[in-house]
Amino acid sequence: MNAAYPIHTVLGPGLLEKIYEVCLAHELKKKGFEVNRQVEIPIHYDGLIFKEGLRLDLLINDLVIAEIKAVDTVNPEWEAQIISHLKLTGKRLGYLINFNVPLIKNGIKRFINT
Numbered sequence: 001m002n003a004a005y006p007i008h009t010v011l012g013p014g015l016l017e018k019i020y021e022v023c024l025a026h027e028l029k030k031k032g033f034e035v036n037r038q039v040e041i042p043i044h045y046d047g048l049i050f051k052e053g054l055r056l057d058l059l060i061n062d063l064v065i066a067e068i069k070a071v072d073t074v075n076p077e078w079e080a081q082i083i084s085h086l087k088l089t090g091k092r093l094g095y096l097i098n099f100n101v102p103l104i105k106n107g108i109k110r111f112i113n114t
Contacts, residue, residue, distance in 0.1 A: 004099070013070070013100040017099075020099045024066065028060055043088060065082060065095070067095070070099045071098060093112060094112075097109075
C-alpha cells in the first residue's frame with residue numbers, strides 16, 4: 001500500500017478516519033486505480049438478501065478491500081470486520097490500515113480470504 005506512505009508523511013497521525021479515507025482514495029486514483037468508497041455489502045442467506053448497513057471503506061479495482069482506521073489500538077473486532085467483508089464479497093485480498101501510528105508500515109495489516 002505505497003499510497004498510504006505519502007499521506008502519513010504529509011498529514012501524520014491524529015486525524016479523523018474519513019480524512020485518511022478521502023486522501024487514500026485520491027492517491028490510488030492518481031496511480032490509475034479504480035476506487036469506490038463506502039461500498040454497501042449485502043448479506044446473502046437462505047435465498048434472501050439482507051441490507052443491514054454493512055459498508056467497506058474502499059474497494060480498489062473491484063478486487064482489494066481497504067478498511068481505514070485512526071485509533072491508538074487496533075481492536076480484534078476490526079480484524080473480524082475485514083475478514084467478514086472478504087467472505088461476504090468473495091474478494092481475496094484486504095488491508096486494515098491504521099494511520100494513527102508513528103510509522104505507517106506498523107499500521108498496515110494484510111488479510112487473505114482462503
